[in-house]
Amino acid sequence: MKIIGHRGARGLAPENTIAGLQKGLEHHVDMLEFDLRITKDGLVILHHDPYLTDPNGQKHVIADYTYVELKEHKSDLATFEEVLNTIGHPVPLYVEVKPDEPTKPIIKIIRSYLANGWKSEYFMLASFSQKTLLELHEVFPEIDKVVLEKWSGVRATQRARQLSTRNLCMNQKWLWKPFIKPLAKRGWKLYAYTLNDPVKAKRWASYGLAGVVTDYPDRFEK
Numbered sequence: 001m002k003i004i005g006h007r008g009a010r011g012l013a014p015e016n017t018i019a020g021l022q023k024g025l026e027h028h029v030d031m032l033e034f035d036l037r038i039t040k041d042g043l044v045i046l047h048h049d050p051y052l053t054d055p056n057g058q059k060h061v062i063a064d065y066t067y068v069e070l071k072e073h074k075s076d077l078a079t080f081e082e083v084l085n086t087i088g089h090p091v092p093l094y095v096e097v098k099p100d101e102p103t104k105p106i107i108k109i110i111r112s113y114l115a116n117g118w119k120s121e122y123f124m125l126a127s128f129s130q131k132t133l134l135e136l137h138e139v140f141p142e143i144d145k146v147v148l149e150k151w152s153g154v155r156a157t158q159r160a161r162q163l164s165t166r167n168l169c170m171n172q173k174w175l176w177k178p179f180i181k182p183l184a185k186r187g188w189k190l191y192a193y194t195l196n197d198p199v200k201a202k203r204w205a206s207y208g209l210a211g212v213v214t215d216y217p218d219r220f221e222k
Contacts, residue, residue: 001201001202001205001209001210002030002031002032002092002196002210002211002212002213003021003028003029003030003031003211003212003214003217003220004018004029004031004032004033004127004212004213004214004216005020005024005025005027005031005032005033005046005209005214005217006030006033006079006081006193006194006213006214006215007020007022007033007035007048007215008021008022008023008024008032008034009021009023009024009029009216009217010031010215010219011196011214011215011216012027012215012216012217012218013092014048014076015048015078016035016046016048016208017046017076017078018076018078018082018083018086018087018124019076020206021034021083021087022087022218023157025091025219027218027220027221028217028221029091030091030092031092031093031094031124031211031215032087032091032092032093032094033094033095033096033126033213034046034083034093034094034096035047035048035096035098035122036080036095036096036097036098036101036106037050037062037063037098037101038062038063038064038101038106039045039063039065039066040062040065040066040069041066042072042105042170043067043078043079043105043110043211044079044080044081044082044174045067045070045078046077046078046079046080046083047062047077047081048060050063050098050099050148051075052065052070052073052077054073054074055073055193058073060073062074065080068112071180072086075148075182079167080106081109081197084109084118084157088121088127089118089187092122092123092124093120093122093123093124094121094124094126094146094207095125095126095212096126096127096134096148097125097126097127097129097136098127098129099127099128099131099132099191100129100132103135103136103211106136107135107136107140109137110123110140110143111120111189114163120140120142120143120144122143122159123140123143123144124139124143124145124146124167125143125144125145125146125156125181126145126146126147126148126169127148127218128148128149128150128160130147130159131222133145133159133163134146134162134163137213138162141164143200143207144165145160145165146165146167146169146191147159147163147165147167147168147169147189148169148170148175148193149168149169149170149171150170150171151170151171151173151174153170153183154167156170156186157183157185158175160188165214166187166188166189166192167189167191167210168183168188168189169192169193169213170190170191170192170193171192171193172192172193172195172200172212175190175192175204175209177204177207180204180207181207181208182206183208184188184207184209184210185208189210189211190208190209190210191209191210191211191212191213192209192211192213193212193213194205194213194214194215195212195213195214196214196215196216196219198219198220201214201220
């Protein structure tokens with residue numbers, strides 16, 4: 001069973017930051033997961049929500065501000081390229097592209113790194129948006145895609161077939177043995193998010209769960 005650090009190691013360090021990703025690596029994750037959004041000036045940054053909340057509680061919509069302006073409110077705001085240059089690829093990078101974000105800036109960066117010696121297996125590209133995944137798949141058919149789906153196994157597998165992938169990642173709240181086992185038997189790689197209970201994860205691994213996305217990778221260290 002693969003252990004995937006959620007936004008780095010969200011329960012142990014600030015999420016979607018260099019420090020958070022490094023914390024995940026300290027606890028020997030098999031993959032690092034993080035989220036991508038695009039700023040007003042076209043930079044690709046790590047952030048989960050469509051807005052940034054500053055220390056005073058004021059919200060700033062990411063698409064309406066430049067990277068420099070946003071960084072004034074969040075000093076540890078990281079760019080995608082900064083992560084690739086600083087963290088590298090000690091483990092595969094599980095990259096979640098948020099719905100409705102333009103894919104061209106992301107495609108440009110990944111294409112540049114592939115042209116400079118990075119391999120397709122260094123990345124996994126994930127999204128809840130099928131439109132986003134199809135756009136990425138058209139350019140990078142060789143990179144593994146992950147279909148993110150909240151609850152519907154039928155919809156998840158239909159989407160996955162369009163993308164020629166076997167990777168599904170679903171909300172752990174809706175998973176149970178009669179759901180996990182048949183999917184695993186049919187060759188699907190099912191990951192659960194966000195699962196922080198190692199006892200449950202171990203039990204589900206016996207049913208065929210391929211991996212967990214967790215805030216606390218320290219709980220899963222062998």
